[in-house]
Amino acid sequence: MSSPMPPTAGMPRGALHQEQIIQAAIALLDEGGIESLTMRRLAGRLGITAAALYWHIKSRHDLLLLAADTVWGQTPLPALDGGEWRPALLAMADNLRSLLLRHPWLLAAMTIQPLDGPARERHDEHLLAVCEASGLSRRAAEHAAQSVVTFAIGAALADTPRPYVSFGLRSLLDGVEGRLAART
Secondary structure: OOOOOOOOOOOOHHHOOHHHHHHHHHHHHHHHOHHHOOHHHHHHHHOOOHHHHOOOOOOHHHHHHHHHHHHHHOOOOOOOHHHOHHHHHHHHHHHHHHHHHHOOHHHHHHHHOOOOOHHHHHHHHHHHHHHHHOOOOHHHHHHHHHHHHHHHHHHHHHOOOHHHHHHHHHHHHHHHHHHHHHHO
């Protein structure tokens, strides 16, 4: 177990900030997965009591929500330069795969409970907008976005090397373009 973080050790309750707690929780999660995140262990890392931790965070569930939203918020959202949706969609899928490889606990946590916060919603809305920029209907864009997410999750679970992921995603997007061409 790591030693308590020096900036907060022995500090009064008001000196501890929620962001410090969230970052310490993410570090615990990255080190040992969901099982490693307990309020007692986190409090020990921060140099406070578990009871003091509850002044800042209501529950372990709330802490997981905050940690998940923080890592989702660190995921870049590529711009749609000149309506070029394919490069943006490929980048988003690669960014999601990378996020899940950096924070493998996130996928496990998402299978246990919904972890939808503002950053995740922003990501999902952007992904849908990129899919709609291709010319797909709203419903077809939703299907395409879900397919890309599913592919990225599978690639992260299998720890598939990037060249194979890129090939697979390009093949998936070739199918999307084929559907678009068939409509016209």
